[in-house]
Amino acid sequence: MTAVLTMIFQYLLLIFLVVCALAVARTRDLLGAVIIFASYSLVMAILWQQLEAPDVAVTEAAIGAGVTSLLFIVVISKTRRME
């Protein structure tokens, strides 16, 4: 039972990941794209943990969801918001 639930959880996360990746590519609003990319990174961190790579998960959560989004937002504030 637990294994089936874990598998359903992982498939849900993977579907969310694909939808996020497509949405980042298709969004015209760059600030929205950065926010979607941050949620993509957070789900990717959970998936790294599920794949038993906690080291990569910690790095992904700190770099992908934290610092990269901040740097992107700074760049957007320096340039235009709409593509």
Added chain:
Amino acid sequence: MEDLILTMIVRLILPFIQIYGYYIIIHGHLSPGGGFPGGAIIGASMILFALAFNLKEGSNKISHDTSTLLESGGAFGFAALGFLGVFMGSNYLSNRAAGFPLGIPGNLISSGMIFLISIFIGVKVASTFITLFFNLVEGKTHD
């Protein structure tokens, strides 16, 4: 622009973020993590402080000179620790052959110089992120 809710929340959670970063750096050889993720968390906490308050206050906490000094000092410390092994008659970055004591496995002090190297990497990465952010923010605006 200062928001009361934002500054109060940041003031509450900032110590916990920083202690988590220090924990990840110090326990780098025992648990997942190490110098790079811990340094990134500490750098992100300083960026969060500078964003929630104003940029001037953030650069008062860590000035450009301090950040540059920490960045070069981290890289220099890593290289110097590596050359310690060469001076003791072994290879570059050698651990026990360079005379570092290996404690009981599982203790905090149980890895010789990996502990010190993680600290140097953490300092280097944290100051690199802070420098990156401030250089981006203080640059010119393009349209």
